[in-house]
Amino acid sequence: MNRVFGLGSAILVPDGTIVYPFLNPFDSTSGLSSSLPNVVSMAGGLIAPRYQSKIQILPFVTQITFVSRGTLIIRMKGSGDEDVYDVCLAPQQAALTEPGTFLQLHNPSDEPCDVFYIIAPGYVFLVDDPALPPIYDDSVVLDEDWDGLRTNDWQLSKRLPTLEDRNAAITRIQRGTEK
Numbered sequence: 001m002n003r004v005f006g007l008g009s010a011i012l013v014p015d016g017t018i019v020y021p022f023l024n025p026f027d028s029t030s031g032l033s034s035s036l037p038n039v040v041s042m043a044g045g046l047i048a049p050r051y052q053s054k055i056q057i058l059p060f061v062t063q064i065t066f067v068s069r070g071t072l073i074i075r076m077k078g079s080g081d082e083d084v085y086d087v088c089l090a091p092q093q094a095a096l097t098e099p100g101t102f103l104q105l106h107n108p109s110d111e112p113c114d115v116f117y118i119i120a121p122g123y124v125f126l127v128d129d130p131a132l133p134p135i136y137d138d139s140v141v142l143d144e145d146w147d148g149l150r151t152n153d154w155q156l157s158k159r160l161p162t163l164e165d166r167n168a169a170i171t172r173i174q175r176g177t178e179k
Contacts, residue, residue: 075106
């Protein structure tokens with residue numbers, strides 16, 4: 001097995017940021033064997049200057065966002081938080097986002113922001129055709145803004161995936177990589 005890994009091809013993800021698959025056997029775009037342990041995954045990311053992503057939730061995974069270049073504001077609201085709060089990151093700083101936390105990424109500067117995402121358990125992403133929406137994605141990107149979420153008492157208009165949905169995606173990825 002290749003023991004040296006590098007950033008994969010850029011993927012524009014549903015929240016509007018760019019992700020570079022890196023080390024993830026349960027990302028159908030990674031090219032890695034799904035027989036590898038799924039305890040953690042890594043990806044690179046790029047947040048364009050002055051860009052603010054859509055709000056999202058990661059129902060099943062913990063994400064560490066590490067800034068390698070630039071600055072980043074992560075707006076979050078966890079289940080125990082009364083309202084949203086901002087975490088401001090400079091280069092060489094990281095923030096932790098627990099499962100079920102609302103989050104939004106904002107690059108406030110005129111320079112790109114490079115990040116690394118470290119996710120546990122490993123991120124699950126299943127796509128058949130890169131031109132179409134993913135079949136399964138551990139990130140649920142929302143249509144609401146913060147005011148809309150507050151107004152609806154933090155209830156979502158979208159259905160969150162279940163653990164059964166996640167496990168079915170993992171099984172499909174495993175079948176697709178068994179050759």
